[in-house]
Amino acid sequence: MSIKILIMGLPGSGKTFFSEALKIELESIIGVHVDWFNADRIRKSYNDWDFSHDGRLRQAIRMGDLSAASQADYVICDFVCPLPEMRNLYKADYIIWMDTIDRGRFEDTNKMFVPPDVYDFRITEKNTAVWVPFVAEYLLKKKRRPVFDYQKETVQLLGRYQPWHAGHRALFERALAKTGQVCIMIRDCQGWNGTNPFTTEQVIENIKRDLDPKYQGQYEILIVPNIVNITYGRDVGYKIEQETFDEVIHAISATKIRKDMGLE
Numbered sequence: 001m002s003i004k005i006l007i008m009g010l011p012g013s014g015k016t017f018f019s020e021a022l023k024i025e026l027e028s029i030i031g032v033h034v035d036w037f038n039a040d041r042i043r044k045s046y047n048d049w050d051f052s053h054d055g056r057l058r059q060a061i062r063m064g065d066l067s068a069a070s071q072a073d074y075v076i077c078d079f080v081c082p083l084p085e086m087r088n089l090y091k092a093d094y095i096i097w098m099d100t101i102d103r104g105r106f107e108d109t110n111k112m113f114v115p116p117d118v119y120d121f122r123i124t125e126k127n128t129a130v131w132v133p134f135v136a137e138y139l140l141k142k143k144r145r146p147v148f149d150y151q152k153e154t155v156q157l158l159g160r161y162q163p164w165h166a167g168h169r170a171l172f173e174r175a176l177a178k179t180g181q182v183c184i185m186i187r188d189c190q191g192w193n194g195t196n197p198f199t200t201e202q203v204i205e206n207i208k209r210d211l212d213p214k215y216q217g218q219y220e221i222l223i224v225p226n227i228v229n230i231t232y233g234r235d236v237g238y239k240i241e242q243e244t245f246d247e248v249i250h251a252i253s254a255t256k257i258r259k260d261m262g263l264e
Helices: 015-030 039-046 053-069 084-090 107-112 128-141 166-179 200-211 254-260
Strands: 003-008 034-038 074-078 094-098 121-123 155-159 182-187 219-224
Touching: 003 015, 003 084, 015 034, 015 074, 015 094, 015 128, 034 039, 034 053, 039 053, 053 074, 053 084, 121 128, 155 166, 166 182, 166 200, 182 200, 200 219
Parallel strands: 003 074, 003 094, 034 074, 094 121, 155 182, 182 219
Antiparallel strands: none
8 A cells, every 4th residue: 555645735835846856756766656646637637627615625535546546655645635624535644734835826725724733744945955855764764654443452541631731641651552552532521510611622632732643543532421430340351550650740730720721
């Protein structure tokens, strides 16, 4: 299966120029096989110049399908990909954000463009001579991101995460070391007992902001009911363990954090 590289950004940010240079670097200098799908060329081949929301979703799916069918070592896909849902549809292994301009030449694209929260490189200057060799070397050294496997042994974390903080991060890393992947269960108790000011969406955003991209693919987030008791009978094939940390970590209090934020 090919390693998929998404090069995204506003029109005029240098995506196509960077993509071509990266393809040359990977193929001619390093010697791996690379397929490159350029948004305009793909739209032309399909005679599809629909830039509505549905048209852009269709383009993201199309680019993903073409990349999935490739037999190359690497696939470079360059297109604007302005919304998170479109990036989720494409499912890149690596994201390079060309953040070299504040506004593109199309106002409708400027208005809808949402900067990515998760990326591997944020290119802020059009300097391919510096960035392309650096990115190529990185791609060759890095393995494909892990993919969460529901059949694999997994550690479960259950909490409110109001808010997610450094103590939770330490617990997550301790859990991850046990099996290599973690299921983070968020109790759906927003507004319950007046001590849960963060919405479920905000909790998820906080967790992803802290864990991605380093741990992307090594955890899954699930929303579960407001669980207050875990009961089991005879040996059920798993353990319930309490982790202990040093005083600095144990002293972290979500209640104090909320008070400092003026939320209680």
